[in-house]
Amino acid sequence: MSDLLKIAGKTYQSRLLVGTGKYQDFSQTRAAIDASGAEIITVAIRRTNIGQTAGEPSLLDFLPPEEFTYLPNTAGCYSADDAVRTLRLARELLDGHKLVKLEVLGDPDTLYPNMIETIAAAKVLVKDGFDVMVYCSDDPIIAKQLEEIGCCAVMPLASLIGSGMGILNPWNLQIIIANANIPVLVDAGVGTASDAAIAMELGCQGVLMNTAIAAARDPVLMAGAMKKAVEAGREAYLAGRMPKKLYSASPSSPTTGLIK
């Protein structure tokens, strides 16, 4: 079946995008990402340790940029300026790589996005030639504005980052999906496989997650579960579910030929 995810002109087999944070070590990160089947993986940009051991392994040794599509993020940025600056460094770091995840946070406790700063950053980044996948609130008007600015994908939260609370407002997600001409991916808040399946059944083009896999008791097993959930949810969406009704006078077995 050729049902590919298309983002900024490039196609992907996997609709599951995963983060690379919070794992025990790099080999567990690698094993979980392999089990997830993800092709797009997020990374953060941080100050390099100066004066540390030269031979210290790095994330890139375990996840070579030639094998994956890196999605550098702006996690930890609380202003448009910081986010833009971070992604310009990321572009230099990754040899002119244009696909980025923009997120501008508004509050260190909830990590809820600051959409005013996010919009300001999106405008600058799009003008600067970046392909911007943007983490956002589940406000349909904001999502549409981000599309109009020229973002290549909108990524509304299911619930707060790292909360594992699942999809709290499927109705807003449905409105965002119905109005969008660019891919809508759920980013943040997925807790377990059924949450990912529900996101896909709603018509999301993909799901991005980190903690749901990394904080599971067995991250590698959960990564495989998420892969199946995203695939199952996507197929259920494409298949078109039966309508819901309170009860049915139409049993599945024949009503004739009953023994007397």
Place this chain on the structure above:
Amino acid sequence: MQLTINGKSRNFEAVTLSVENLVASLNLEGKRLAIECNGEIVPRSQFSVKQLAEGDQLEIVGAVGGG
């Protein structure tokens, strides 16, 4: 020469220092990183050309795990 690197002050004996020299003296050769000098990105192609000056503020960043 005094430089501020990733928020910490450091002194170097050299009178002239290129970004390339700095990377080598910090044992960061061959590492994938990006460098900002006084808020401006120094492209990798300019590492050997760009000379640092007293008091320059540098940010040296790399990719780490994140969501």
